[in-house]
Amino acid sequence: MLDLAYKNIMRQRTRTILTALGILIGIGAIVALGSIAEGIDTMVQSGLELTAGKITVMEKDAGFFGVMGELTDEDMEVIEGIGGIREIVPMLFYMENMIPMQGPEWTAIGIDPSKGEYFIGENAEMEDGRMIEEGESGVVVLGYTIANRYNTEVGDFWTIKEDDFEIVGVIEKTDISDIDTSIIVDFDDLMDVTDSDTYQMIYVIPDDIKDTERIAENIEDASERLDAMTTKEMARQAGEIVDQIRIFTFAIGAIAALVGGLGVMNTMIMAVMERRREIGVMKAIGATNRMVLTQILTESALISLIGGIGGIILGVIGSFFVSSIFGGGQITAVVTPMLALTGLLFALLLGVVGGFYPARKASKLDPVEALRYE
């Protein structure tokens, strides 16, 4: 009966299109906003890859996205006093031109070159040039994305604050946005340029990866000020935040879609009223209540599905815009198959729920009444 349903909804083409449009906007919002949550998730996940097997130490209550807190050499000493640690890597971040909601234009990361592998990984290859060498000063290495965006290459200069740094290398694309969008500088150089005596983060690398949890606990026990997070713990926290963002974005879209659902209901009520006689005929010649119910539900589900498919297309287009507006290129909003499926199922749900009342009404129609009625 799908062909009949399609024919029926196309009898009122304009009304059907307008109704589907209501669903389309709602599902479009769910998909576009949801793609931000997915983008944030991808970003966070890739960030977590960086910290695998490491303990990330920050000042307590320093935010995930917000201000990053201040660590001092005294904190370093506390950590040094704990056993079972192979390496302690202090890191300093400098964010250029921080814009709320969009993030910084770029981020410089100060790290001891001899320990650089702990940030970019052991296997990172250079696209061009070389890494910073030990004891070398006045040079930077760029992430792939940042080098491309600013159209710079090895031999050019990069200005941090007032100082110019020579670009000696560009790291090959890693798909980890924290690396691809960063500028790597010698730790001491960045401390000097930014005139700081504190830094935001320390990576602690245990001798034995099995001790990770224990050492993290020891660090927190040893200092009131410090927050030591393992990847597991960070993943949990990040997961919670991303889930909240997911729910929030879905809720906004769902409200819009719900309005669309009311539109479907309204349209189907009108359709049933207009087709009273026709439904009466169907029943008189042998259609069961259930058939009539299914018929009307199919029609409303079809309208919603058309809207839903349009909404997913709109959402995909919207996600491109979202990527370019938010996150300063750090967040790549993605429409995952799961998200698209959610949008489609939600549209279907709205169609069925919105169509249920009119469908039920139609199925209960008394054929004698409907046929007498002029």
Place this chain on the structure above:
Amino acid sequence: MTKNIIEAMNINKIFNLGMENELHILKDMNLEIDRGSFIAIVGPSGSGKTTLLDILGCLLKPTSGEVLIDGVITNELNDNELAHIRRDKIGFVFQQYNLISSQTALENVELPMRIAGVHRKDSRRRAEKLLRTVGLGERMYHRPPHLSGGEQQRVAIARSLANRPRIIMGDEPTGNLDSKTGKDILDLLKRLNKEENYTIIVVTHDLRIKKYAKRIINLRDGRII
């Protein structure tokens, strides 16, 4: 196989039962209709002809009494089962034709078969054959608004035959047609009755019916006279 295709025993129909505007329309009515007969129900307006036909056609339940269709007692059947009786045993023809205006003649004739779940290919072939039988072989792809009243009623008759019912019921099938076209429709019904042994029951004011019907049921004040 029972001899009578329809039996009605002690049928009463009371509208608005127990209320101030109670209407006793059919009174203790008994009726037996032979297989293959051509019956006309006549009587003044408001005498209950449509009500009787609706009850015999399982569209309306009597207030009391029993109706048997092809030996099946219909009183205790639920909506679903009644729908199946209408689908399989009865073909309806209405005064207003009641075709679905958005669908072609062919699709209209196919509709009861689609309701019955007949395979699309078979329903199409049968619908084409039926439209040729009623003389509309050239009008299959026209929609009802583009057909004359007589043509629409032929489509309706073709539709009523779709599921090979045993009974065709018509409530004033010629009521909206001019005299010549009305006669053609009656001729068509007569032909179906004679050649294919359909039981025909029509409610009509058409005086020519005497020449067609084997039996005339005259209603007055809720009784057969």
